[in-house]
Amino acid sequence: MNARVRVGLVGAGSWARRVHAPGLADHPDTVLSAVWTRRPEAAAALADEHGARACGSFAELLERVDAVALAVPPSVQPELAVAAAEAGKHLILEKPLATSVEQAQRVARAVSEAGVVALVLLTLRYARRTRDWLAELAETGGWTGGSARWLSGALLGDQYGRAAWRHEIGALGDIGPHVFDLMSAALGDITSVVAARCDDNGLWHVMVEHAGGATSTASLASRLPIMPTAIEFAVYGEHGLRVLGREPDSQAASYAALLDDFTAMIDSGVREHPCDVHRGVHLQRILAECHELAGR
Numbered sequence: 001m002n003a004r005v006r007v008g009l010v011g012a013g014s015w016a017r018r019v020h021a022p023g024l025a026d027h028p029d030t031v032l033s034a035v036w037t038r039r040p041e042a043a044a045a046l047a048d049e050h051g052a053r054a055c056g057s058f059a060e061l062l063e064r065v066d067a068v069a070l071a072v073p074p075s076v077q078p079e080l081a082v083a084a085a086e087a088g089k090h091l092i093l094e095k096p097l098a099t100s101v102e103q104a105q106r107v108a109r110a111v112s113e114a115g116v117v118a119l120v121l122l123t124l125r126y127a128r129r130t131r132d133w134l135a136e137l138a139e140t141g142g143w144t145g146g147s148a149r150w151l152s153g154a155l156l157g158d159q160y161g162r163a164a165w166r167h168e169i170g171a172l173g174d175i176g177p178h179v180f181d182l183m184s185a186a187l188g189d190i191t192s193v194v195a196a197r198c199d200d201n202g203l204w205h206v207m208v209e210h211a212g213g214a215t216s217t218a219s220l221a222s223r224l225p226i227m228p229t230a231i232e233f234a235v236y237g238e239h240g241l242r243v244l245g246r247e248p249d250s251q252a253a254s255y256a257a258l259l260d261d262f263t264a265m266i267d268s269g270v271r272e273h274p275c276d277v278h279r280g281v282h283l284q285r286i287l288a289e290c291h292e293l294a295g296r
Contacts, residue, residue, distance in 0.1 A: 005090070005263055008034040008061040009052075010080060011071030012042035014159055020071050020092075023255040025050040029263040036061040062087045067117075067266070070094055073165035074173065078103040081118075085110040090266055091118040092258070095177035096169065096287060097280035104284040108277045117265045118277040119258060123250075124178045125185065125275055126257040133244045134185050137235060143242075146187050146216035146235035150175045154229065155222045170202045171220040172290055177283045179218050179233075180208070185274065186235050187214040189282070196290040206290055 007024050009016060009032060024032040035047040036055040047054035055061040058080060062068070067090035070077050078098045081091055091111065097104040097120065111118040124130055137143060152175070154160040155167060166174055184190050188211035195207045204220040216235075231246035261273060273279075 004029055004031045005067050005266060006031055006033040006065045007067045007069055007092075008036065008055070008065035008089075009046070009069050009071065010036055010058065010061065012037040012039065012046045013071060013163065015094075016071035017046060019251050019255050020069050021046055021050050023252060023259060024069060025052075027256060027259045027263075030067075030259055034061045034064045058083070062089060065089060067091065067262075073163075074099050074169065075165065078107050081107045082110040085114040085116050085118070088114055088116060090116045090262070091277070092262065093118060093120045093277065093280060095120050095122060095280065095283065096173050097277070097284050099169075101281070101284050101288050104281045108281050111277045115271065117262060117271060117273075119262050119265075119273060120177075120275050120277065120280040120283075121255075121258065122178060122181050122275045122279070123254040123258070124182055126254040126261075127250045128253070128257070129250075130182065130244065133233075133242065137186050137242060140239050140242075142239050143187055143235045143237035144214050145237070146183055146214065146233070148179045148183055148216065148218040148233045149220075150179055150229070150231050151219065151221045151224050151226050152229040153223065153225050153227055156225065160222075166222075170198075170204075171222040172198070172204050172206075172287060174222060175220045176204070176206075176218075176287055176290070177280075179220060180283055180286050181275070181279065182233055183208070183216050183218065184210070184282075186233070187216055188212040190286055193286060193289040193293055196293040198294045198296055204290070204294075208286070 032050045032052045034053045035043045037043045044054040068084040069092040074096045190208045192209045198204045206218045233244040
C-alpha cells in the first residue's frame with residue numbers, strides 16, 4: 001500500500017469495541033480515522049481510545065474516510081451501506097447483510113455500480129485453520145455430505161444478550177451466515193433448503209442441498225446454557241471424515257486477515273472475493289428460504 005486506508009467505524013457496540021476498532025487501529029495498512037454512532041458519548045469514548053475523530057453525523061464521517069466499517073444491526077445496515085457506496089467508499093459489512101433479500105440486493109447493486117470493495121465479516125472463513133481445512137478438502141475431493149453444529153448461550157449473557165436486534169434475528173440470522181457460508185465453501189454452493197425447523201427456544205435444524213449433489217445438516221442455537229460455545233463442522237465421503245472444531249480466541253487474527261485481503265483489493269483493483277457482498281446476498285436467500293419452510 002502506498003498509503004494507509006482511512007477507515008470510518010459506524011457503531012460502538014461490543015463487536016465494534018472489541019474487534020473493529022483495535023483491528024483497524026493496529027493493522028499496518030489501515031488507520032481508524034473516524035467514529036460515528038447515534039450515541040454521541042459512545043462515539044467520543046471509542047474515538048478517544050484509538051486517536052480517531054468522533055463525527056457528529058454519518059455525512060461528516062464519509063467526508064473524512066476512504067472506507068467504512070459497519071457494526072450495526074441488519075435493519076440499519078442497508079441504508080448506510082448504499083449511501084457509503086454511492087459516495088465511493090469501500091465497505092466492511094456485517095452479517096447478515098440485511099433483513100430481506102431485496103435489501104441485500106440493493107446493497108449489492110450499489111456496490112457494483114460504484115466499483116468499490118465490499119467484504120462481509122464472515123470471521124470464521126479468515127481463520128488460518130479454516131483456510132487450511134478448506135484447502136485440504138478441495139485438494140482431496142469426493143465429499144458427499146456434511147454436518148455443522150453451533151450451539152451457544154451467547155444471548156443468555158451480557159456481552160451479546162443486551163443487543164435487542166440479536167434476539168430478533170436469533171440463531172439463524174446471527175450464526176446461520178457463518179455456518180452456511182463455510183458449508184458452501186466445503187461442499188459447493190447451497191442450491192436449496194430441503195427442510196428447516198425451529199423450536200420455541202430458537203433452536204434451528206436445517207438440511208440443505210449443495211451444487212454437485214452433496215447434502216448437509218446444521219443445528220444452530222444461541223440460547224442454550226453451553227459454555228464455551230460448541231462449534232464443529234464435518235464432511236464425509238470416499239476419503240473418510242474431516243472435522244473442523246472451534247479455534248478459540250481467533251477473532252483478532254481473523255479480522256487482521258480480512259483487512260489484509262481488503263486493503264490488497266483496494267490497492268490492486270480486484271473486486272471479487274469469496275466473502276464479498278454477493279456472498280452476502282446468497283446467504284440472505286438461504287436465510288429467507290429457511291424462514292419460509294419453518295413458517296416463521
